[in-house]
Amino acid sequence: VNQLFVEPKLQGQHWVVTAGPTQEAIDPVRYISNHSSGKMGYAIAQAAASLGAKVSLISGPTKLEAPSGCKRISVTSAQDMHQLAMELAPNADVFIACAAVADYRVAQVAEQKIKKHEDAMQINLVKNPDIVADVAALNENRPFTVGFAAETQDVEHYAKGKLQKKKLNLIAANNVAVQGQGFNSDDNALTLYSADETIPLSLATKVELAQQLVKIISDKVSDQK
Ligand code: CTP
Ligand code: CA
DSSP states (O other): OOGGGSOOTTTTOEEEEEESBOOEEEETTEEEOOOOOSHHHHHHHHHHHHTTOEEEEEEOSOSOOOOTTEEEEEOOSHHHHHHHHHHHGGGOSEEEEOOBOOSEEESSOOSSOOOOOSSOOOOOEEEOOOHHHHHHTOSSSOOEEEEEEEESSOHHHHHHHHHHHTTOSEEEEEETTSTTSSTTOSEEEEEEEOSSOEEEEEEEEHHHHHHHHHHHHHHHHHHHO
16 A cells, blocks of 8 residues: 555544643742653654644643654743633643653742741642543543543552542553653553553653554544544
């Protein structure tokens, strides 16, 4: 078969992917963040685009170049990522939350650089909105919704808990306590959980895993239709 005449599998679909860390400002020169590199989310966006999907990549600050064929929209804070996700998700077929969203933000961001005074200081934090849970809770035009679970212990228990609590279609769990996989690494191993299935994806590059994951999601989406 001449490849040119094979219609790309995801032609006509819109996929939205969140990736990277968020940064939560403390004052004009400081922030709270995490070690997420964005590699997994970017690889997923790239894999979906390669199969013909229109891809919107909502990205926190990373050092990565925008994947080809994707529309990257850069954000800084969890609140900005949440706002954009809620705008785009109702027009999406698939929503994949790969971002390492800061769970808390600073309650009152200082307008001026905070000065050093006492030997100890406190910063009050408030919870950020749960982006993937809010997308999964959409009543109308809800996309097929996929979350990630980065855990350091009891991976299956916590991942299945998140699948249920956030009402996701699928969750991809990884054990970030294992050296050489997860945060900031080029490789990863994932276990996918849906309500009735467990699918292990063994250690591979994030690019390879992203391709496998995108195929599995696209099969599940076409089963639904
Ligand atoms: N997530 C999100 N918005 C948040 C927090 C998390 O969309 N404010 C998404 C992540 O992108 C991921 C999933 O929720 O797809 C699980 O994130 P994780 O940090 O593992 O779980 P939490 O629900 O935040 O719970 P905890 O950090 O306590 O394990
Ligand atoms: Ca979290």
